[in-house]
Amino acid sequence: MVWDEGPYTEAVLARNGLSACAQHPLLHCLGVDRSFYLPRTEGQCTRHADQVPDDFGFVVKAPALAPR
Numbered sequence: 001m002v003w004d005e006g007p008y009t010e011a012v013l014a015r016n017g018l019s020a021c022a023q024h025p026l027l028h029c030l031g032v033d034r035s036f037y038l039p040r041t042e043g044q045c046t047r048h049a050d051q052v053p054d055d056f057g058f059v060v061k062a063p064a065l066a067p068r
Contacts, residue, residue, distance in 0.1 A: 022052035029057035036061040 013020075021027050032040065032048070040048075040060065048058065 018048060018051045022056050028055070029059060031059040031061070033061055036064055039063045 018030070021030055034040070
C-alpha cells in the first residue's frame, strides 16, 4: 500500500523509505526498533526528523542497558 510506484530495491528504500512512509495518508508515526541495543545519536534522530513533516511522530524503543 505504501509503495504504489514500486518495486523498490533495498538501496532505494534505505535512502527514501522514511520519506515515502511519511507521505502515506494513513501513517502518522513509525516505530524505531533499532534503538533497543544501541541508543540513536542526536544526529541520527535529526536526520529522521528532517525527512518527515513536523506532525509526524516516532515511537522509540528504550535501549536495554546492562545493570551497573
